Amino acid sequence: MNMLKIVAVPMHKEGRKFVAIFAAVTLLLGLIWEPLFWLGVGATVWCYYFFRDPVRVIPQQDGLVISPADGVVSLIEEVTPAADLGLGDAPLTRVSVFMNVFNCHVNRAPVAGTVTNVVYHHGKFLNASLDKASEHNERNSVTIETGHGVRIGVVQIAGLVARRIVCFVKEGDTLGAGHRFGLIRFGSRLDIYLPLGVSPLVSVGQTAVAGETILADLLTPNLSRPGLPE
Known part of the structure; x- marks a missing residue:
């Protein structure tokens, strides 16, 4: 099993700007206080997974x-x-x-x-x-x-x-x-x-x-x- 496919779940394009905003805020927080930077990293990862768009196996039976x-x-x-x-x-x-x-x-x-x-x-x-x-x-x-x-x-x-x-x-x-x-x-x-x-x-x-x-x-x-x- 490819672990990269498990960790790197595709993200829907609607989430790109939100992840970018979270990442930018994280960098600013890091300049203020390092613990805030790691909190921001966690929030950015959460935002990424919120907009995840995994492949699904659609049932093909009619009706x-x-x-x-x-x-x-x-x-x-x-x-x-x-x-x-x-x-x-x-x-x-x-x-x-x-x-x-x-x-x-x-x-x-x-x-x-x-x-x-x-x-x-x-x-x-x-x-x-x-x-x-x-x-x-x-x-x-x-x-x-x-x-x-x-x-x-x-x-x-x-x-x-x-x-x-x-x-x-x-x-x-x-x-x-x-x-x-x-x-x-x-x-x-x-x-x-x-x-x-x-x-x-x-x-x-x-x-x-x-x-x-x-x-x-x-x-x-x-x-x-x-x-x-x-």
Whole structure:
């Protein structure tokens, strides 16, 4: 195994200027007091890893919904989706993945398809693990329609520390499953809205890996979550 590939994880280009700022501040701190320099080195390394963009092995099976974010499944509940997603008024299953400041923050498309909607909302910066964050926090909503006409909603939600949601896609763009579509700087959450009648294949507390963890199977919608009776 190549240890260099483990240590030198690729960094997303969005992080370059932040790492440069951290490094410059570190040099200035070193001129003031040497212990501050080493604290700055630690902070710079953390910043580098915050913007890491590792290669992921994307499941190739048709019909899978995969996690758009690294983190912990914090909520699974039936809610009425926000109107800007264009998913109708019926309650849908929402799976929330909470990202702390140590998780990789590059967001990936949960399914392959066409972006039909992108809506950004200004808002508050409440703790992203709270249920009300979906409604009150700054957020960016993206709807993706698969080749079979199924629509999946995914919402980037800012958190206590996050102050910048970045979205790389626009309406009409075509995405492959697991393709990078955005990121959120410094702690946040993603909500995924599953189609009516589709059951999640993850449980609250489970760790999710962006582009790899399977959240649901659109072709076998009634499968049970792990650890739960059928």
